[in-house]
Structures are given as C-alpha cells and as structure tokens.
Amino acid sequence: MAPARLSKSLLGSFRATSLRPATARQQCCYHSYEYTQPPPFPPAESAILSAAISHVPSYGFTSNALKLGARDAGYLDVSTNLLPRGVFDLINYHLVTQRLALKDSVQFPPQDQPGTGKKLGVGAKALAIMAQPSYVPTSVAELARLADEIWFLAGDASVDTSWYTKRASLSAIYSATEVFMTQDRSKNFAETEQFLDARLEDVMKVGGFLGAFGEWMNYTGHSAVNVLRSKGVRI
Amino acid sequence: MQASRSLLSRQLLREVRQGVAREPYRCFSCTVRHAQQQPPPPKSPQDAPGTTHFGFETVAEAIKEQKVRGVFSSVASSYDTMNDLMSLGIHRLWKDHFVRNLNPGRNPLASTSTPTSTPGSASEPQGWNILDIAGGTGDIAFRMLDHASTINNDAHTRVTVADINPDMLTEGRKRALSTPYARSPRLKFIEANAETLDMIPSSSIDLYTVAFGIRNFTHKDTALREAFRVLKPGGVFACLEFSKLQNPVLDAVYKRWSFGAIPLIGQVVAGDRDSYQYLVESIERFPSQTEFRDMIKEAGFLVPGQGWEDLTGGIAAIHKGVKPIS
Numbered sequence: 199m200a201p202a203r204l205s206k207s208l209l210g211s212f213r214a215t216s217l218r219p220a221t222a223r224q225q226c227c228y229h230s231y232e233y234t235q236p237p238p239f240p241p242a243e244s245a246i247l248s249a250a251i252s253h254v255p256s257y258g259f260t261s262n263a264l265k266l267g268a269r270d271a272g273y274l275d276v277s278t279n280l281l282p283r284g285v286f287d288l289i290n291y292h293l294v295t296q297r298l299a300l301k302d303s304v305q306f307p308p309q310d311q312p313g314t315g316k317k318l319g320v321g322a323k324a325l326a327i328m329a330q331p332s333y334v335p336t337s338v339a340e341l342a343r344l345a346d347e348i349w350f351l352a353g354d355a356s357v358d359t360s361w362y363t364k365r366a367s368l369s370a371i372y373s374a375t376e377v378f379m380t381q382d383r384s385k386n387f388a389e390t391e392q393f394l395d396a397r398l399e400d401v402m403k404v405g406g407f408l409g410a411f412g413e414w415m416n417y418t419g420h421s422a423v424n425v426l427r428s429k430g431v432r433i
Numbered sequence: 434m435q436a437s438r439s440l441l442s443r444q445l446l447r448e449v450r451q452g453v454a455r456e457p458y459r460c461f462s463c464t465v466r467h468a469q470q471q472p473p474p475p476k477s478p479q480d481a482p483g484t485t486h487f488g489f490e491t492v493a494e495a496i497k498e499q500k501v502r503g504v505f506s507s508v509a510s511s512y513d514t515m516n517d518l519m520s521l522g523i524h525r526l527w528k529d530h531f532v533r534n535l536n537p538g539r540n541p542l543a544s545t546s547t548p549t550s551t552p553g554s555a556s557e558p559q560g561w562n563i564l565d566i567a568g569g570t571g572d573i574a575f576r577m578l579d580h581a582s583t584i585n586n587d588a589h590t591r592v593t594v595a596d597i598n599p600d601m602l603t604e605g606r607k608r609a610l611s612t613p614y615a616r617s618p619r620l621k622f623i624e625a626n627a628e629t630l631d632m633i634p635s636s637s638i639d640l641y642t643v644a645f646g647i648r649n650f651t652h653k654d655t656a657l658r659e660a661f662r663v664l665k666p667g668g669v670f671a672c673l674e675f676s677k678l679q680n681p682v683l684d685a686v687y688k689r690w691s692f693g694a695i696p697l698i699g700q701v702v703a704g705d706r707d708s709y710q711y712l713v714e715s716i717e718r719f720p721s722q723t724e725f726r727d728m729i730k731e732a733g734f735l736v737p738g739q740g741w742e743d744l745t746g747g748i749a750a751i752h753k754g755v756k757p758i759s
Contacts (some may be wrong), residue, residue, distance in 0.1 A: 242735050242757060247558060261536070272758050273667035275539055276639045280669075280755045282738040 203400050229350050234295050242351045243280055245271040246292040259289050259324045286333050290340065303350050324378035345369040367405070371397045485651050488714030494651055498626075501649045502598055504678075504708040505569075509600040511703040512570055520697050527744050528572055528644060531673045531751055534742075537561055537640060538581030538590045560589025561639040564663065566627045566656075567646020568594045569601025569606050571620075573673075577642075579616050591618065593633075595625040627656040633663045644673040648719040657732035666758040670734055674725075675716040676743070676750035683746055691716065722750050729754040 235266040239247065250267025264278045264285065273280075281287040328337040345368040354364060374397060379390045423433055481743045485494045492500065508515060539560055554625045560581070565574045572711040581590035596602050602622050606615075614620040614680065627643070627650055641660045650656045660670045678684040691713040699709025720728065726740035734754025 240735075242755070243737075250517060262540070268667070274639055276535070276537075276669045277667040277755055279535060279671070279753055280735060280737045282742065282753075 227349075238298070239291065243287075246273055246277065246280065247288060248295075252289055253290070253296075256291070258321070259285050259327065260294075261285055262363060264288055266394075283333070286327055286330075286336075289327060290336060293340050293344070297340070297347050300347055301351055325376065325380060341369050341373060345372065363405075367401050371401065445694070447728045461650075475660050486718055488718065490714075497651045498597070501713075504711050505598045505649075506600040507705050508699075508703055508708050509569070509598070509604045512601070512604065514672035515699065515703055515709070518702060519695050523745060523748075524645075527673060527749050528576060530744065531642075531644065531671070532573065532576040532580050534751070535577075535640065535642070535669070535671055536580070536585070537563060537577045538585030538587035540585040540587060558641075560591060562637060563590065563592045563640045563642065564630075564633065564638045565592055566641065566643040566660075567596055567649070568607045568642070568644060569596030569598055569622075571612075573642055573644045574605075574620060575612050575614070577586040577610070578612075578619060589619075593621045593623060594629070595623050595627070597624065597626050609755055628652055628659055630659050630663055635662050636665045636668075638663045639665060639668050641668065641670045642672070645675065647672055647674055648715050654728060654732065657728060657734075659730050661734065661756060664756045666756055668756050668757070670729065670754040672725075672729075672752045673749060674752070675719060676725075676741075676747050677721045678747040679743065680746055687748060722747070722752075725750075727754055733757070 237244070246264070246268045248267075249270040250264045252270075253263040253266045257266065261284060263276065264281065265275045268275060268277045278284070283290075327333065344364065345365045348368060349364055354361075356364065369396070375390060375394045379387060379395045382390045382393075384390075427433055483494055484491050485497050485502050489565050491513055494519050496604070520527075548604050563574075563577055567578070571594055574594045577592050578590065581587040594602070594605060596605070602624060606622055609615045609620060609622075623632065627646075641664055647656065657670070664670065678687050695713050696706050696710045699712075700706040703709070719725075720732070722741045722743070726736055729740065729752060730736055732754070733756070734753075736754050740752060740754075744750060
C-alpha cells in the first residue's frame with residue numbers, strides 16, 4: 199500500500215516538473231535538447247561587449263577596446279561601468295561566446311579523434327588577468343564548462359567516474375597548451391600543435407595504463423576472493 | 434598637555450551629564466541599549482503620509498530638510514577631521530576606490546587614434562560632464578578632476594558640485610583654493626536640492642555621483658527619478674553610501690562602534706553630539722543593498738551585475754545604475 203502511494207506521489211512530482219511552464223527560467227546544468235538556454239548576457243551588456251570584441255585585434259583586451267565598443271553601440275565612455283569587472287568581463291564574453299559557437303564550428307567524421315579544430319586562445323595578457331585571485335573562480339568555472347562542452351561535442355556519454363577524470367585531464371591539457379601557446383613564436387602555432395599532440399598522447403598512455411591496471415586489479419581481486427571461497431571461507 | 438587633557442575630560446564629563454539631564458535616552462551608555470532594544474522602525478520609506486524619518490525620529494516631511502540642513506551646517510567645519518576619526522581614515526580609501534573604478538575622463542590619446550571614429554565625434558564636447566550631488570566639501574569632485582587630468586590626460590572633464598547646504602559649499606570653495614581647479618571653468622559650485630534640479634537640463638550629464646548623501650534625502654525615489662532625467666542615455670548613476678554589514682559578528686562590533694563611539698567622538702571633537710547621533714541613526718535607517726538596488730531599478734536604470742559592490746564587508750557600498758539608450 200505504502201510503496202504504491204510513494205511511487206504514485208513520485209510520479210506526480212515528475213509530472214509536475216515536466217509540466218512546469220517553459221517560460222519559467224529553466225536552469226539546466228547539463229546539455230539538454232529540450233530547453234533552450236537563456237542568452238548568457240543581458241542585451242545592453244551584450245551590445246557593448248560584442249562591439250568591443252571587434253576592437254580587440256587592434257587594442258587587445260583593454261579598457262580602451264571596451265570604451266570604443268561602448269561608443270560603437272551608441273553608449274558613452276562612462277557606460278562601461280555597466281560591466282562591473284571591466285576588462286575581465288570582455289575576456290569572459292569572448293570565452294563564453296567562443297564556447298557556445300563551438301558546436302556550430304566543429305565538424306569531425308565519426309570514429310575520429312576528438313579535435314576542436316578551432317583556436318580559442320586569448321593571449322598572455324588576458325591569461326594574466328584571468329589569473330588574478332578574484333577572477334580565478336570564474337576562470338576555472340569557464341574552463342570546466344569548456345572541457346565539458348568539448349567532451350559533449352566529441353560524443354562522450356560516460357556516466358562513471360571517468361566523466362570526472364576525462365574533464366579534469368582535458369582541462370589540464372587545455373590550460374597547459376594555452377600557456378605554451380603564449381610563448382610560441384612558430385608559424386601557425388605549429389609547435390603548439392605538436393605540444394598538444396604530445397600531451398594528448400601522454401593522456402592516452404597514462405589513461406591506458408590506468409585502465410589496464412584497474413582491469414588487472416579487478417581480475418586479481420575477484421580471483422583471490424573466488425580462491426578463498428573455494429577453500430570454504432564465507433565471503 | 435596634562436592640563437588640556439584634564440580640561441577635555443572634565444568638559445566631556447559635563448557634557449555627558451548635561452546630555453543625561455536633557456534627554457534621558459540620548460546618553461552614551463543608553464544609546465547602545467536604545468539601539469539594541471528598539472528595533473529599527475518598519476522599513477517602509479514613510480511611516481505615515483506627510484511624515485518621514487530623521488534618524489530614528491519621525492518628523493514631518495517639511496521639517497526634515499531643515500533639520501538635515503542644521504546638522505550639516507553644524508558639522509561643516511570639522512567634517513574632514515570627524516570623517517577620519519569615525520571611519521579610522523577608511524573613508525578616504527572608499528572615495529579613492531569609488532573614483533578610480535568610475536575612471537572619469539576621456540583619454541584624448543585613445544579617442545584620436547580611433548580607426549573607426551564615428552562622424553560627428555569631433556563636434557562632440559570633450560571630456561565628461563559630471564554632477565556631484567551632496568558633494569559640498571568637494572571630496573569627490575577634486576578626486577574626479579585629479580583622476581581625469583593625471584590618469585586620463587583629460588583637461589576638459591568638468592564637475593558641477595551641488596549641495597543643498599550653503600555652509601558645506603563654502604567649505605568646499607575654501608578647499609578648492611588649494612587645488613588647481615579653484616578658478617578654472619572645470620569646477621562649479623551650485624546650491625541645489627537633488628529632488629528638483631531645474632537648473633540642469635535633461636540628458637546633459639555623463640556621470641551623476643552622490644557620496645554619503647542620499648540617505649539624507651527626504652524623497653530618495655524622487656531624487657533617483659531626477660537623476661534619471663538629467664543623465665544622458667548611457668550615463669551612469671553612482672552612489673557611495675553606508676550600507677548593511679553581511680557578517681553578523683562584524684555587524685555587532687560595528688553597531689557598538691557606531692552607536693557607542695561615533696556620537697562620543699562627535700561630542701568631544703566637534704562639540705555636537707546630536708548631529709552625529711543623527712548620522713548613525715540615519716545610517717541604520719538606510720535601506721539594505723538589495724532594497725536600494727531595487728529602488729535604482731525602479732527608477733528605470735539598468736544595474737551592472739548584482740547591482741552593488743560592498744566595501745569593507747558592507748559598511749559602505751557602491752551602487753551603480755546605467756540609463757538605457759532609447
């Protein structure tokens with residue numbers, strides 16, 4: 199009687215959640231095909247930042263780029279106060295928009311190695327700003343979201359602990375490669391690509407070793423238990 | 434030295450005694466208890482039609498303006514010393530941070546090298562037009578002009594200092610004499626009520642600042658709407674004001690300090706206990722960060738991020754609002 203009621207009420211709550219009006223701001227912290235994510239930036243901020251991004255190639259991630267962007271968007275210099283973190287907001291905007299654009303720009307044949315095929319680098323100065331203590335949490339969160347996006351686009355659907363290890367290793371490789379890239383003077387960042395390939399290979403090796411080691415442990419453990427059971431030990 | 438100290442303490446004692454006789458609950462030992470026992474009156478901005486609050490008292494709206502005027506007339510001359518003593522000098526850091534964050538001034542180097550300068554930018558007035566409300570002593574105004582000149586190499590940004598109180602403006606004019614801006618057209622003092630800025634044309638101001646002033650306004654919402662009117666589209670309303678501490682332990686310490694020490698310092702240094710008692714009570718009565726943020730939003734402003742920035746854990750907070758374009 200009781201379990202039936204429980205299951206019914208559970209079902210009811212599921213129904214209630216599924217019937218929630220779609221207009222209510224649905225916060226999905228996973229990739230959902232059902233809900234459209236709200237735009238990441240409010241319209242006014244978005245207008246200033248998108249205009250400012252076009253000045254980044256000539257001015258870098260600076261407050262000048264922000265001011266020029268504000269002017270282009272019809273705002274005043276002083277309107278850049280709408281962005282409480284200033285230049286970091288510009289960097290963050292670049293990272294977020296590039297991450298969200300990733301799904302439209304990445305095409306790779308099935309059964310291929312995951313590869314982003316797109317350069318997301320922001321440069322040494324921006325990295326320095328991102329590493330400022332007050333911005334570190336946001337920067338790390340953005341890195342985690344990027345790693346998640348890349349694995350999602352690569353078709354990863356793991357639901358075990360490798361979900362975490364994959365994202366952690368990719369984040370580590372990504373940040374290492376980005377730091378390497380700031381010092382790379384080679385043409386078309388060829389050295390960076392080599393570096394990236396080498397790191398990915400490392401991960402394969404280490405991951406392969408860890409996987410094999412885990413399998414061996416699993417096998418040995420089970421064997422040991424079975425041997426003991428065969429000797430009459432009650433396990 | 435010894436003699437003057439004993440004189441001071443005797444005077445202090447006498448004043449405290451007088452205070453006891455005059456108004457029993459206003460004495461030093463009672464103010465703390467008074468503040469703790471009597472919870473701040475309801476948060477509604479006005480308790481009854483036609484009345485408003487003056488510290489913890491409820492007074493008729495018409496009287497508040499006069500009373501505030503009286504308070505600031507009496508503290509004008511010792512304003513700076515008192516601020517230093519009460520905030521242990523931290524108010525200077527807050528004001529510096531406030532101005533540096535706003536980054537006033539249009540850098541001519543950045544604008545001339547613009548590859549895609551919009552047509553008509555040459556005819557645009559150079560520099561920012563800043564209105565500093567309740568800035569009688571010029572604290573914020575001088576910092577703004579200094580920042581614009583030295584950091585942004587902008588010799589055109591101008592500041593209009595408006596204050597309701599002529600005594601504070603006199604103090605500011607006096608202080609301006611020791612700055613390079615005393616006789617320049619970049620600095621102007623006007624006597625004005627923030628709720629009716631008729632002399633300021635609509636959509637003419639880049640930056641509207643009010644530092645430690647808005648809590649004394651009789652109608653904060655009217656003042657906010659007036660700020661919205663005078664600002665250009667895209668202009669910024671920036672307010673530095675005492676606020677609510679987020680940490681309850683620090684809050685208890687801070688309450689002790691503000692209700693215990695500040696009126697006493699006021700009595701000893703400025704010889705005016707009641708004005709400083711009003712000061713701490715008005716701080717207590719000022720809306721919290723979220724409430725004030727919502728008031729700014731209600732006036733039509735866009736607020737950046739969460740809408741405010743806490744300073745020293747929330748003792749003061751910087752609130753900003755941007756007037757949307759179109």
